[in-house]
Amino acid sequence: MAATARLARSSTVTEIVRDQLRPRLSAIDAGEYPDGVLRALGAAGAFAHHVGDAPDGLLGAVDAMAEAGEACLSTAFCAWCQDALVWYLARAEEAAPRRHLDALAAGERLGGTGLSNPMKALAGIEPLALQGQREGRGYRVRGRLPWVSNLGPGHRFAGIFSLPDGRRVMGLFEAGTETVALSANARFVALEGTGTYTVLVRDAYLADEDVISHDVAAFLPRIRNGFVLLQTGMGIGLARGVAALMRADARGRRDGAFLPLGPDAIEARAAALRERVAVAARSHGAEDRATFLDTLRLRLEVSLLALEAAQAAMLQFGARGYLEGSEPFRRLREAQFVAIVTPSVKHITTELARGV
Ligand SMILES: Cc1cc2nc3c(=O)[nH]c(=O)nc-3n(C[C@H](O)[C@H](O)[C@H](O)COP(=O)(O)OP(=O)(O)OC[C@H]3O[C@@H](n4cnc5c(N)ncnc54)[C@H](O)[C@@H]3O)c2cc1C
Incomplete structure (x- = not known):
C-alpha cells in the first residue's frame, strides 16, 4: 500500500515536470518565479518526504528535487529552499513554530532559508549578518541578508541572529513586511526565476512562538x-x-x-x-x-x-x-x-x- 502511494506520488511529480514546468523553461530562465509549479509539487508530496524520521525521507525529497532539476535548476533550487525550511521546522526545539509546518510541507505556503551566512559564519568565513536582543517575550532583530531565495510577500524564511552574549537564535521571519523588507537589486546570469531578494531586517520583532531554536x-x-x-x-x-x-x-x-x-x-x-x-x-x-x-x-x-x-x-x-x-x-x-x-x-x- 505504502509503495503504491509512493509510486502514485512520484508519477505526479513526473506529470507536473512534463506538463507544467517544461513549457515554462524559457520564461523561468528569464525571471518568472514558478509559483504554480512549486505549489503543485507541494500538493504532490514533494516537500513532505522528510518531515518525519522515515529512513528514506531525505532520499524521497532528493529524488523529487532531482526530477525538477532534470528540467530546471531554478525550480529545483526553490524546492531545496522549501525543503530546507521544512527540515528545520520539523526538527524545531520548540513546538510553536511547527504550526506552520503542514502548510509549508504541502506547498500551500512557500518559503526559504537565509542560512548561507550562518553556515559561513560557523566556518569562520564571515561574521553573522543579523543581530538581536531580548525584548519582552521575543527578540528585536536587525541586519541585512544579501540574498534569500523562494521569497515573496507573505513567504517565510529561517534566519539566525546573534545576541550580545554571543548566543545564537534561529527564528522564522515573514518576508515583505515593513520591518522585513525585500529588495531586488541584482540581475543574475541564471536562477533569476528563484524569487531571490536582499532582505532588510529593520528592528523586526520576533516573538518566542516563532523561535525555531534558542540554542543554535x-x-x-x-x-x-x-x-x-x-x-x-x-x-x-x-x-x-x-x-x-x-x-x-x-x-x-x-x-x-x-x-x-x-x-x-x-x-x-x-x-x-x-x-x-x-x-x-x-x-x-x-x-x-x-x-x-x-x-x-x-x-x-x-x-x-x-x-x-x-x-x-x-x-x-x-x-x-x-x-x-x-x-x-x-x-x-x-x-x-x-x-x-x-x-x-x-x-x-x-x-x-x-x-x-
Ligand atoms: C541566485 C542566488 C541565490 C541565493 N540564494 C540564497 C538563499 O536562498 N539563502 C542564502 O542564505 N543565501 C543565498 N545565496 C547566497 C549564496 O549561498 C552565497 O553565500 C553567496 O553567493 C556568496 O558566497 P561566496 O562563496 O561567493 O562568498 P563571497 O562573497 O566570496 O565571500 C563572502 C565573504 O567571505 C570571505 N570568504 C569566502 N570564502 C572564503 C574562504 N574559503 N575562506 C575565507 N574567507 C572566505 C570573503 O572574503 C568575503 O568576505 C544566493 C546566491 C545567489 C547568487
Whole structure:
C-alpha cells in the first residue's frame, strides 16, 4: 500500500515536470518565479518526504528535487529552499513554530532559508549578518541578508541572529513586511526565476512562538547534514537532464563520440552519487565533524559532476550551444550555481583542508 502511494506520488511529480514546468523553461530562465509549479509539487508530496524520521525521507525529497532539476535548476533550487525550511521546522526545539509546518510541507505556503551566512559564519568565513536582543517575550532583530531565495510577500524564511552574549537564535521571519523588507537589486546570469531578494531586517520583532531554536550551537549540528544532503538533488537532477539533452542530439552524439564525457558516464556517476546519498542520509543525525566532512565531500562531488556534465554538453553542441538562448548554455549557467551556492566549492575545499 505504502509503495503504491509512493509510486502514485512520484508519477505526479513526473506529470507536473512534463506538463507544467517544461513549457515554462524559457520564461523561468528569464525571471518568472514558478509559483504554480512549486505549489503543485507541494500538493504532490514533494516537500513532505522528510518531515518525519522515515529512513528514506531525505532520499524521497532528493529524488523529487532531482526530477525538477532534470528540467530546471531554478525550480529545483526553490524546492531545496522549501525543503530546507521544512527540515528545520520539523526538527524545531520548540513546538510553536511547527504550526506552520503542514502548510509549508504541502506547498500551500512557500518559503526559504537565509542560512548561507550562518553556515559561513560557523566556518569562520564571515561574521553573522543579523543581530538581536531580548525584548519582552521575543527578540528585536536587525541586519541585512544579501540574498534569500523562494521569497515573496507573505513567504517565510529561517534566519539566525546573534545576541550580545554571543548566543545564537534561529527564528522564522515573514518576508515583505515593513520591518522585513525585500529588495531586488541584482540581475543574475541564471536562477533569476528563484524569487531571490536582499532582505532588510529593520528592528523586526520576533516573538518566542516563532523561535525555531534558542540554542543554535546545539541545533545546527543536528540539521546540517540534512541541509547539505538535500542539495544533492539539484546537481544530480541537472546532470541527468544534461545526459538526456546530449543523448537526444543524435548528430552531436555521432560527431562527439570520442569526447571525454558522454551521457552514459554522466548517468552512471549520477546513479552512484545517489546511492551514496541514500547511505549518508541514514546517518544524517550524526553530529561529529568527521561525518559532516563526509557530507561535504559528497556535496563537492555532486557540484563537480554538474559542472563537468554541463561542460560536456557544451563541447558536444559546439557552436549550436554557444548561441544565445541555447539549452546547453542554460544548463551550464545553472550548473555553476550548484557550485557557488553555500556550501560552495570554495567553502567546502576550505573546510576539507582544515580537516577533522
Ligand atoms: C541566485 C542566488 C541565490 C541565493 N540564494 C540564497 C538563499 O536562498 N539563502 C542564502 O542564505 N543565501 C543565498 N545565496 C547566497 C549564496 O549561498 C552565497 O553565500 C553567496 O553567493 C556568496 O558566497 P561566496 O562563496 O561567493 O562568498 P563571497 O562573497 O566570496 O565571500 C563572502 C565573504 O567571505 C570571505 N570568504 C569566502 N570564502 C572564503 C574562504 N574559503 N575562506 C575565507 N574567507 C572566505 C570573503 O572574503 C568575503 O568576505 C544566493 C546566491 C545567489 C547568487
